[in-house]
Amino acid sequence: MTVTVSFVLNGEDVSVDVEPRTLLVEALRDRLRRTGTHVGCDTSQCGACVVHVDGRSVKSCSMLAVQAEGAEVVTIEGLAKGGRLHPMQEAFREHHGLQCGFCTPGMIMSALDLVSQNPDPDENQIRHWLEGNLCRCTGYQNIVRAIKAGAQAMRSA
Amino acid sequence: MANDSKFTNQKFKLVGTRVMRPDGVDKVTGRARYGADASAPGQLVGAILRSPHAHATIRKIDTQKAEKLKGVKAVITSADLPDFTGGEGELYNVLENCMARGRALYDGHAVAAVAAVDAETARRALKLIKVDYKVLPHVTDVDLAIKPGAPVVQPGVKTKDKKAAPTNVANVTTYGHGDVEAGFGKADVIIEKSYKTEQVHQGYIEPHACLASVGPDGHGELWVTTQGPFAYRNWCATLLGMEMSQLKVTSSEIGGGFGGKTHVWIEPIALALSRKANRPVKLVMSREEVFRASGPTSPTSIDVRLGATRDGRIVAADAAMRYGNGAFPGIWGEVGAMAAWACYDIENVRSVGYEVLLNRPKVAAYRAPSAPMAAFAVESTVTLMAEALGMDPVEFRLKNAAREGTRASYGPTYGPIGIVPTLEAVKKHPHMRARLGKNQGRGVACGFWFNFGGQTCADLIIDVDGTVGLSVGTVDVGGARASLSLIAAEELGIPYEEVRCNIADTASLGHNDMTDGSRGTFSSGMATIFAARDAIEQLRVRAAKAWGIDVKNVSWKDGKAIAKGKRKSLTLKEIAEASPNTGGPISGHSQVVADGAGVSFASHICDVEVDPETGGTKVVRYTVVQDAGKAVHPDYVEGQFQGGAAQGIGWALNEEYVYGKDGRLQNPGFLDYRIPVCSDLPFIDTQILEIPNPNHPYGIRGVGETSIVPPLAAIANAVSDAAGVRMTHVPMSPPRVLAAIKASRAEKAPTG
Secondary structure, X not given: OOEXXXXXXXXXXXXXXXXXOOEHXXXXXXXOOOOOOOOOOOOOOOOOOEEEEOOEEEEOOOOEHHHHOOOEEEOHHHOOEOOEOOHHHHXXXXXOOXXXXXXXXXXXXXXXXXXXXXXXXXXXXXXXXXXXXXXXXXXXXXXXXXXXXXXXXXXXX | OOOOOOOOOOOOOOOOOOOOOOOHHHHHHOOOOEHHHOOOOXXXXXXXXXXXXXXXXXXXXXXXXXXXXXXXXXXXXXXXXXXXXXXXXXXXXXXXXXXXXXXXXXXXXXXXXXXEOOXXXXXXXXXXXXXXXXXXXXXXXXXXXXXXXXXXXXXXXXXXXXXXXXXXXXXXXXXEEXXXXXXXXXXXXXXXXXXXXXXXXXXXXXXXXXXXXXXXXOOEEEEEOOOOHHHHHHHHHHXXXXXXXXXEEEEOEOOOOOOHHHOOOOHHHXXXXXXXXXXXXXXXXXXXXXXXXXXXXXXXXXXXXXXXXXXXXEEEEEEEEXXXXXXXXXXXXXXXXXXXXXXXXXXXXXXXXXXXXXXXXXXXXXXXXXXXXXXXXXXXXXXXXXXXXXXXXXXXXXXXXXXXXXXXXXXXXXXXXXHHHHHHHHHHOHHHHOOOOOOEEEEEEEEEEOOOOOEEEEEEEEOXXXXXXXEEOOOOOOOHHHHHHHHHHHHHOXXXXXXXXXXXXXXXXXXXXXXXXXXXXXXXXXXXXXXXXXXXXXXXXXXXXXXXOOHHHEEEEOOEEEEOOOOOEEEHHHHHHHXXXXXXXXXXXEEEEOOOOOOEEEEEEEEEXXXXXXXXXXXXXXXXXXXOOOOOOHHHHHHHHHHHHHHHHHHHHOOOOOXXXXXXXXXXXXXXXXXXXXXXXXXXXXXXXXXXXXXXXXXXXXXXXXXXXXXXXXXXXXXXXXXXXXXXEEOOOHHHHHHHHHHHHHXXXXXX
């Protein structure tokens, strides 16, 4: 049995037939082919699958696709506008806030939710906010630096 | 003519600058494609059935019901794979690890696989496969496995050293020189200590994933997350009876590997499923499968004996090192034995490595494999000796450190090396003078790693517009495309932005060994330099032709061909634009065995705070000092230093495979196997030293691995300083530290 779920994805209306048990991340990756949202753990620790649902960060492996009915969903693919990177994307690139890059989409989506709530987070606040996003390459150093720089760029934008 | 790989001490314009990475935009926008991101028309989804038992005989596998399920296109067991029984042992072992043959050797061992139209159907099919197991006694602990009467993991494996006797010891290897017992006879102080480290996983965030396609003509393609597409190609083709040129392997972007993606796991299975179903098959491990069935590192048990004279000179050193190999024999104890004493100049030294078989997954390389455990035991004992002699631990290390000309405990004589400079830098570092707070302590430890060169091939194409395409065969795990583009631009004398580095597939470039042994930038950097020089030769020929002069009279400088004595020059771009009419495309090529990888040393400083009520340990400050030879892209070198230290901190304090009495892994997920999160870690400070490697034109050494070697011991030494307890069992988790504190208090309390 499948059901049709409709939502706004990166500013476009989409409809997709899913099983009721289908996770949002499965619908995004396997059905809608937005593969920038990654799966690292299946059990909601790693945060590689963080997307925005109605403006808040959500681990898309911990939500059913049907729960997104009528919602506004933004994935990493929806951030750059008009061929220009979002300031937070630019900051991760410029400050080397990545090595392998697998955790990066989730990190950026999570960081944007932090900055929307706290436009000028200090290092301690960033480090605690990121507890739900695992990175195994960097020791987080440059990720923290990138988020500070990204927040700064967003404040002055 | 052989390429000259000697260090020339040239002045660099681009190498050493902090340029932006070419893959940055793809990775911040979600465009980068990892192992699980590819798809093919008509693709099926694969899934693997795994043993719930640590050790069992497989009497029968009934797949009939699964095969009849609608949507199932292929079911395979070992019966569908080549049988290497009686043949080459390593082939048998690698394939048996990918798919059990008659016996399950660990919890999570693959026993059957299906390919179906979707993931749900594949999962349902797995449930319909009936496996008749006869459960056997198992052993998962290194010390128990070598006791007489322990369950035997591999009855066919015999120990070379018959005196060592225990049947789970697959091999024994000894390194060293001098007369160890005579050395101990000269010692004023002897310290003996035993250590244990638990098994940890590399913990790459991207699970193993591939997309395999084999057609009825036997030709195949494999898209896969791997550190070595050529090695994967060779293994898969050999295991499945294909000719190597029939199989094209393309490496995806890799979401971390750290050694774990140097071995094949699911890839031969995906290809076999595709061959049977005659459709492309995508196979992706779950995180639970990654933990249960892909390479963790060895659990170890190590005895160390160290003897020194009162004036602080080490006169004898000995180590017995038992490394768990999982269910298949490896070389992990041997590597640990080679690395153990490499930091020191010791007259009488020995290390013995034991390969111990266990009912645990096959051990894989993990960043400087085997060295961190060896360093934990050795560097803890070295600090204990300094304390016993009343010497400063850094001074004691300096007094005994290896130098140029020292004969290493594992055989070779060192060239110029960085252990003394890193220790001198530690001594001068402000971190060493910072005040410690209540319950805080400081520790120092050193680390060594060999580094590797290996077979390397690169192509450099001068396009007709004067931009450059560089193809290398070493997978980029941490920014190598930026570093290699810098090197190509440096040689050619053109801007960095005009070089685009591409990771070639196995059909497009000659063989390259894997990105392991910290070899990516070292070896592909060397091949890139030679390929660029090859291209420059041709550029000079074209310029000479244009001017109608002998090529001997044309030199190359700053991106231009310059005619001798005449004020004429042609830029690379001008020569490239004319190339269709001057002899066709211009490219450079290099194929080398990149010998002369420079050994690498690091010294780390660590401050911890131990909560005496909970035993919880927090790293409050951390400094890495390491020799890079030449830092091509300093940001990425620092990133390697920090990343390795972070993994070492997780290993030291949190991470641990926990097996139940039933031999099953109890924590196969990131909730219960806790890798460091952002708030667990302090600012990790770094200091790059550059002691050039004389065997590389730019002086480059590998930098990727050494940073994981010292942290276990640095933290143990810091915990000892903070809480007065000597931790000999890693991870130093809160319960273990608390128990040690309580035991120490009980010891100190007056009796009666």
